[in-house]
Amino acid sequence: MGDGLLLDVRGLTVQYETESGPLVAVEQVDLQLREGEFLGIVGESGCGKSTLLFAIARLLVPPARISSGSVVFRGRDMVELAEKELRQVRWRDFSVVMQSAMNALNPVMTVGAQLKDVCEQHSTMSRREIALRSAQVLRLVSVDPRHLDSYPHQLSGGMRQRAMIAMALLFTPQLVIMDEPTTALDVVAQRSLMVQIRELQKRLGFAVLFVTHDMSLLRHFADRVAVMYAGQVVEVSSTAQVFGHPLHPYSRGLLAAFPSVTGPRVHLVGLPGAPPDLLRPPRGCRFHPRCPEVMRSCPNVEPPLYEVGGDLVRCLLYDERGGRAGTSERSS
Amino acid sequence: MRFVLRRLGFFMVTLWAAVTINFLIPRLIPGNPALAMLARYRGRVNPQALHALEIDFGVGVAHQSFISSYFGYLANTFTGHLGISLTFFPEPVSKAVLQALPWTLGLVGTTTVLAFLLGTLIGLIGGWRRGGVLDSVLPPVFIVISAFPYFWIGLVAILVFGVILKWLPLGSGYSVTDTIGWSWQFVGDVLVHSILPAATILITAIGGWILTMRNNMVTVLAEDYVRMARAKGLRPWTIMWTYAGRNAILPNLVGFAMSLGFVVSGAILVEYVFNYPGVGWMLLQSVLNDDYALMQALFLLITFAVLVAILVADVLTAILDPRVRES
Ligand SMILES: Nc1ncnc2c1ncn2[C@@H]1O[C@H](COP(=O)(O)OP(=O)(O)OP(=O)(O)O)[C@@H](O)[C@H]1O
Ligand SMILES: [Mg+2]
Numbered sequence: 001m002g003d004g005l006l007l008d009v010r011g012l013t014v015q016y017e018t019e020s021g022p023l024v025a026v027e028q029v030d031l032q033l034r035e036g037e038f039l040g041i042v043g044e045s046g047c048g049k050s051t052l053l054f055a056i057a058r059l060l061v062p063p064a065r066i067s068s069g070s071v072v073f074r075g076r077d078m079v080e081l082a083e084k085e086l087r088q089v090r091w092r093d094f095s096v097v098m099q100s101a102m103n104a105l106n107p108v109m110t111v112g113a114q115l116k117d118v119c120e121q122h123s124t125m126s127r128r129e130i131a132l133r134s135a136q137v138l139r140l141v142s143v144d145p146r147h148l149d150s151y152p153h154q155l156s157g158g159m160r161q162r163a164m165i166a167m168a169l170l171f172t173p174q175l176v177i178m179d180e181p182t183t184a185l186d187v188v189a190q191r192s193l194m195v196q197i198r199e200l201q202k203r204l205g206f207a208v209l210f211v212t213h214d215m216s217l218l219r220h221f222a223d224r225v226a227v228m229y230a231g232q233v234v235e236v237s238s239t240a241q242v243f244g245h246p247l248h249p250y251s252r253g254l255l256a257a258f259p260s261v262t263g264p265r266v267h268l269v270g271l272p273g274a275p276p277d278l279l280r281p282p283r284g285c286r287f288h289p290r291c292p293e294v295m296r297s298c299p300n301v302e303p304p305l306y307e308v309g310g311d312l313v314r315c316l317l318y319d320e321r322g323g324r325a326g327t328s329e330r331s332s
Numbered sequence: 333m334r335f336v337l338r339r340l341g342f343f344m345v346t347l348w349a350a351v352t353i354n355f356l357i358p359r360l361i362p363g364n365p366a367l368a369m370l371a372r373y374r375g376r377v378n379p380q381a382l383h384a385l386e387i388d389f390g391v392g393v394a395h396q397s398f399i400s401s402y403f404g405y406l407a408n409t410f411t412g413h414l415g416i417s418l419t420f421f422p423e424p425v426s427k428a429v430l431q432a433l434p435w436t437l438g439l440v441g442t443t444t445v446l447a448f449l450l451g452t453l454i455g456l457i458g459g460w461r462r463g464g465v466l467d468s469v470l471p472p473v474f475i476v477i478s479a480f481p482y483f484w485i486g487l488v489a490i491l492v493f494g495v496i497l498k499w500l501p502l503g504s505g506y507s508v509t510d511t512i513g514w515s516w517q518f519v520g521d522v523l524v525h526s527i528l529p530a531a532t533i534l535i536t537a538i539g540g541w542i543l544t545m546r547n548n549m550v551t552v553l554a555e556d557y558v559r560m561a562r563a564k565g566l567r568p569w570t571i572m573w574t575y576a577g578r579n580a581i582l583p584n585l586v587g588f589a590m591s592l593g594f595v596v597s598g599a600i601l602v603e604y605v606f607n608y609p610g611v612g613w614m615l616l617q618s619v620l621n622d623d624y625a626l627m628q629a630l631f632l633l634i635t636f637a638v639l640v641a642i643l644v645a646d647v648l649t650a651i652l653d654p655r656v657r658e659s
Contacts, residue, residue, distance in 0.1 A: 108578050108582075
């Protein structure tokens, strides 16, 4: 803990009980997040990003359940906490910004009321203090405090998203979990919101777990990037590494699929094929049916995470180079 | 506020249209109530009496222009002069209706509200504790019950509790030996008489509310704002009521208001089965007796009730759902 480690996820596995058997949406995920760090999680739609976040935040509902693993947040394993104990930690210590701000605000309550109820739940602030704090956080995200009296439907998509972020910052928690907070916005609004999130994060010092399927968003904002494919983490690297020299063939494909807006024009290679059915994932490496660099061993050997110069990658290409075949998870 | 005024305006226009249609229809069909009365008394009414009757009934006055009779009718309607009832001759229609109305409102009105409140509460808790005892036992039971026709359940109830067990009276609103008034004895007797019809209404009406509310609840619980409420660490009680419940109840409000509107007409079957002295029973009598004036008044009452119900639904929805207020 002393090294500023805020969140330590180990071997986290989540499955949905479906009619056609268990669907493993998140498999053996390991993630570490330091205090004040911005970690981006990127992957195609359906690869389990939201499921992973909800598992970390203990927000899963049946048919989903955590089947194994631990989520140690500030020294406590969240997986072991009872709902009652969780309530003490929620929002004060970590908050959540959801994927669809359109639906994440209660349509029949004013923005102010939705800020107020969480204040009343977790603090002894007076009405006046709550009103002051609410106006303050709205101003943080450049929303006019008069919108405290507005209902969600009276705000634009961008304003709603900002209001959600304001709500997440009420207690300045140490961790803010964000699930595609910018998806519903146009490119300009997206950028300005990203800049703002990054600025607030630097100023207030909270750590961010940021999910997106648009890799280019992370380029200027994330400290590290975790790439997910079919429920697994396939690469965790520094942002510079991922965008400069991505290790995993899938990361390269993703990068090619989202050329940087400002960068030079690149030929769109993209990713041929579709992500696998998580009910019946391919044997061996899950990416091998789509991999341009597939080798003979790929369909048979499930690759462990290899450590390559401080970064992590789940690909047999690094088996020879690292020469550590058979050794499974890295030791941190 | 503007919303309420606009709704009120709509209400007035619709009411006026309904009243006008009510004026036109009997005048477009042949025959008149005075002649019906005449036929009923087999010529024992002399022409002067007939003329007096026609004036009383407010129809068939040949030398009155259509327009002036329309305005006369409008004035009479809004001042409660609805003519003379044949069935309860020589009582005016308004008096007869006013006597029957409290019975219906008391029995069917109360039970309709009660069924909605109870059904919504049970459905809300059932949906919240999905798969719990309440949720696994009640819905199937009520699906089965609501498959039976109302009168069948009513008759079985009478048979079991009235005829066989003799616990409760067979029908009517009160005992013949009663003196009607605000005495404890009379009120108690009325309550005893209302147990069977009220219970049967409740049993048949509550199922629908339980099921729809439960399903709304299940839908709403999957919404992001409910997950958000959990993420905020709010108390389950708060989440259940202000996040889930308040949104789940919205689709049911219109249905509830409509069921209030149909209290008057919906009473027909209940009051027939239980021989209950309300408006439904009266409507049946008026049809059997060709009592046009009474029929007209009752139809007007039903229309009025439905319109008021819609107004109530609109206002209620506007109070609970901010999105409706502005559109
Ligand atoms: N309720 C559910 N029942 C069964 N399977 C589910 C359920 N919810 C999600 N899944 C499956 O779990 C997998 C991961 O879903 P998840 O929502 O976490 O993906 P995601 O990466 O967040 O996608 P997106 O970018 O579209 O939000 C998907 O393959 C999906 O089919
Ligand atoms: Mg998602």
